[in-house]
Amino acid sequence: MSEPHDYDVLIVGAGFAGVHQLLNIRKLGLTVKVLEIGEDLAGTWLWNRYPGAEFFIHRLQFGARVDSPSPFYQFSDPELWQDWTYTEKYPDWREIQAYFRYVNDKFDVKRDVVFHSRVASAHWNDLVDRWTVTTEDGRVFRAQFLSLCTGIGSKHHIPIFKGIDTFQGDVYHSARWPEKYDFKDKRAGIIGTGATAIQIIQEIAPHVAHLTVFQRTPNLALPIRQQSISAEAEEKLKKDLYPVFFRRRGQTFSGFDYDIDPKSVPDTTPEERLLAFEEKWEKGGLHFWVGSYADLFMNQEANDEAYAFWREKVRERIPDPELQEKLAPMQAPHPWGVRRPSLEQRYFEVYSQPNVTLVDVNKAAIEEIVPNGLRTSDGTVHELDILVFATGFDMITGGITSIDIRGQDGLSIKEKWANGVKSYLGLASATYPNMFWIYGPQSPAGLSNGPSSIEMTSEWIINCINYLKQNKFSSIVPIEEAQLAYSEHVDQLGAAALWFKAKNSWYMGSNIEGKKVQMLQFPGGLPAYAKLCNDSATDSYDGFHLKCSI
Structure with a gap:
């Protein structure tokens, strides 16, 4: 084991959250280091780079890409956005990696990042108010503050x-x-039909000899309306609207420039609703989800109407009646929008290709993987050359619980959360002083645009650390009663809507066997979340216990 390296702040993860923390902690004049498991910056976009760039339609790829429009998928610092332009409305992993290289060139991020560093443990010492962090290869770091920037999808499943x-x-x-x-002439099988599967399926279907997709739940995907971006148009946006975009995002439910319509469906006429649905549909992206009526998340009848609209739009693109029922069934598999919709460009058309087979595993379950493929419960052996698991992640909590984190009482956070997550303000936990997380359990996370939510939480944490340093406090930790009240508030918000009606939803943790089913994200929107956090800070960090330095 190495001699410890001492810092004011240790950050785990070098994606958007970790880099934002690093750059702003530097401005406080504090010592800081980032521990990153990978070989480069970019976080989730370092790992999620499926598949090759072989398939083009109108010169636009379908591989791994974001579902947020490009102005909102970057840092709000004018020093960065003024000189950076994405080439597509919804950038892919290559452009996002290029963006992180650009950020590094601007601010020399990497000088404070230790790559190839998987954090194995983080243990708090109450006598000295310090965290001791150990990596798998035995290196030891100590810090007053620990910032977990592991994201919501860092532990694949x-x-x-x-x-x-x-x-x-x-x-x-x-x-x-x-x-x-190279997928050319291969027999490919994909298990899962989530966001990653949709992107892979669209990309490889024209190239494989045969593609077999094993579907448990139909994906209620939305049209992406992808388009190229001209440098000229982007420069005009930067001049006129970018500052407005970055101010506006904190005012909307999901951190975009558009917001949920406060009208309820019963307060509109059928004609008004149809025109509104059509408008959101044609805009593409997530407009039909978090730009539509608020009571779609609360009222089953209103939700049914949105699903019926979606179903008919999709069925128009699927000629075969059997496929229509598999991909867009008459009876919704779950309330519309209670699982994050994926974005697609030609996903539903793929299944009309003669070299594509869709298997409903609810009727023909995966029984066994065999040397030459996969056998289902109806006795069919699907012969395969490659098997792709698009089976998602231990979302929201997995990146944190995979580290042996022990606080004041010596219990690991994995043990603490075995019967359900409890946090205060979705960024800290009782008995774990000076430890914060960003874009994690009981924060807006997957219900929001990543950078919008990340920057807001990151700035709160930076201001908190600065306050503690300026006022000579050695530690801050949530009070159990405040944590319980906040966690109950999140549960109540979740129970008041339709979220629990979705089976196998990572929003609820139910995609992982044995995981406690609960609302893992704050479902009240960014403005309401920001108010709770800011009210605590304004009131001398109400709900926290602050310890004075000796």
Whole structure:
């Protein structure tokens, strides 16, 4: 074990949250270091790079990309956005990695990042008010403050399947994609139909000999309306609207420039609703989700109307009646919008190709993986050369609980959360002093645009650390009663809406067997969340216990 390295702040993760923390902690004049498991910056976009850029329609790719429009998927610092221009409305992983290289060139981010550093443990010492952080390879770091910027999707998940070790072809999870892979003339199988699966399916379907998709739940995806961006148009936006965009995002439910319509469906006429739905649909992206009527999340009848509109739009694109029922069933598989909608460009058309088969695993379950493919419960062996697990992540909590984090009482946070997450303000937890997380449990997280939510929380934490330093406090930790009240508030908000009606939803943790089913995100929107956090800070960090330096 190495000699400890001492810092004011240690940050785990070098994605958007970690880099924002680093750059702003530097401005306080504090010592800081980032520990990053990967070999470069970019966080989730370092790992999620599926698949190769072989398939183009109108010169636009379908591989791993964001579902937020480009002005909102970057830092709000004018020093950065004034000189950076994405080439597509919804950038892919290559452009996001290029963006992080650009940020590094501007601010020399990497001088304070230790790469190839998987954090194994973080233990608090109450006698000296310091965290001791150890990496898997035995390096030791100490810091007064620990900032967990592990994101919501850093721990990928592969369900247990009988015979998985016997498969003689290639096996990949979408989050651990190889640098290059040639699908040409291969028989490919994809388990899962979430956001990553949709992007992979659209990309590889024209190239494989055959594609078999194993679907549990139909994906209620929305049209992306992807388009190229001209440098001229972007410069005009920067001049006139970018400052407005960055101010506006903190005023809307999900951190975009548009917001949920406060009208309720019963207060509108059928004609008004139809025109409103059509408008949101044509705009594409997430407009039909977090730009539509608020009571779609609360009222089942209103929700049914939105689903019926979606269903008919999708069925128009699927000629085969059997496929229509598999992909856009008459009976909704769950309330519309209680799982984050994926974005697609030609996903539903793919299934009309003669080389594509859709298997409903509710009717023909995956029974066993065999050397030459996969056998389902109806006795069919689907012969495969490559098997792709698009089976998602231990979302929201997995990145945190995979670290052995122990606080004042010596219990690990994984043990603490075994019966459900409890936090204060979705950024800290009782008995874990001077530890914060960004874009994690009981924050707006997956209900918001990432950078919008990240910057707001990151700035709160930076201001808190500065306050503690300026006022000579050595530690801050949530009070149990305040934590319980906040966690109950999140539960109540979740129970008042339709979220619990979705099975296998990562919003609720139900996609991971044995995980406590609960509302893992703050569902009240960014403005309401910001008010709770800011009210605490304004009231001398109400709900926290602050310890004076000796």
